[in-house]
Amino acid sequence: MKLHWSPKSPYVRKVMVCAHELGLEDRMELVRSVAAMLKPNERLMQDNPLSKIPTLVLDDGFVLFDSVVICEYLNDLGGGTLFPSQGTDKWQALRWHALGDGLLDALILWRNERERAVPLAVLLDAFELKVRATLQQLDDEAQALNETVFSIGHVAVGCALGYLDYRFDTLDWRGAAPRLAEWYAETRARPSLQNTEPVDG
Incomplete structure (x- = not known):
C-alpha cells in the first residue's frame, strides 16, 4: 500500500x-x-x-x-475494533469521530484565516467560539472517554488535541478543559500517538 x-x-x-x-x-x-x-x-x-x-x-x-x-x-x-460494529458503542465512537474531525476542521480554518494579510475579526471570533464550545463539550464527556474502549473516536479527539498543541500553543485549552487534559495526558502516552507526533520538515 x-x-x-x-x-x-x-x-x-x-x-x-x-x-x-x-x-x-x-x-x-x-x-x-x-x-x-x-x-x-x-x-x-x-x-x-x-x-x-x-x-x-x-x-x-x-x-x-x-x-x-x-x-x-x-x-x-487488520481485524481491529476501532470501529465498533453495533449498539451504543458504535454510535458513540462515530459521534466522537465526527466531533474530533469537526474540531480539526474549525482549527484549520481558524489557522488559515489568522494567517491572511487582513484576517476578518468576525471569522476569528466565530472559530474561537466553536473551538472553545467543543472543548467544553469534550471536557464534560472526559469521564466517558476514559471509561469507553479505545476507538476511532478517541483517535480523532486525540489528534485534534495534538493539533491544538502543535498550531495553537498559546491557547490555554488545558486550563479551560482540565478533565479533558487529564484524559489526553494518558491517551497521548500510547505508542501509536507517541510515534506519530507532528513535526516540521
Missing part, C-alpha cells in the same frame, strides 16, 4: 495512529506529498483529483480518499 503522507497533517496522523494500533504501519509505503490549498499537486492528483491527503493507493491500484474511509479500511484489514 502507498500512502500520500505529510508529518504535519492531523488527518494523516489519524490514519497513522490507526495503522500503529492495528500493526499495519510496516505494510505502508509513505510518500511525502504536499497538499497546499492554493497549489494543487499534479503528482498527487494522478491518484486523487482533489489533491488532498491522506490518499491510500492499494496494491491492486484501487485508491481510497479521506481519513474517515482509510481508517475504516485499515480497521477491517
Whole structure:
C-alpha cells in the first residue's frame, strides 16, 4: 500500500495512529506529498483529483480518499475494533469521530484565516467560539472517554488535541478543559500517538 503522507497533517496522523494500533504501519509505503490549498499537486492528483491527503493507493491500484474511509479500511484489514460494529458503542465512537474531525476542521480554518494579510475579526471570533464550545463539550464527556474502549473516536479527539498543541500553543485549552487534559495526558502516552507526533520538515 502507498500512502500520500505529510508529518504535519492531523488527518494523516489519524490514519497513522490507526495503522500503529492495528500493526499495519510496516505494510505502508509513505510518500511525502504536499497538499497546499492554493497549489494543487499534479503528482498527487494522478491518484486523487482533489489533491488532498491522506490518499491510500492499494496494491491492486484501487485508491481510497479521506481519513474517515482509510481508517475504516485499515480497521477491517487488520481485524481491529476501532470501529465498533453495533449498539451504543458504535454510535458513540462515530459521534466522537465526527466531533474530533469537526474540531480539526474549525482549527484549520481558524489557522488559515489568522494567517491572511487582513484576517476578518468576525471569522476569528466565530472559530474561537466553536473551538472553545467543543472543548467544553469534550471536557464534560472526559469521564466517558476514559471509561469507553479505545476507538476511532478517541483517535480523532486525540489528534485534534495534538493539533491544538502543535498550531495553537498559546491557547490555554488545558486550563479551560482540565478533565479533558487529564484524559489526553494518558491517551497521548500510547505508542501509536507517541510515534506519530507532528513535526516540521
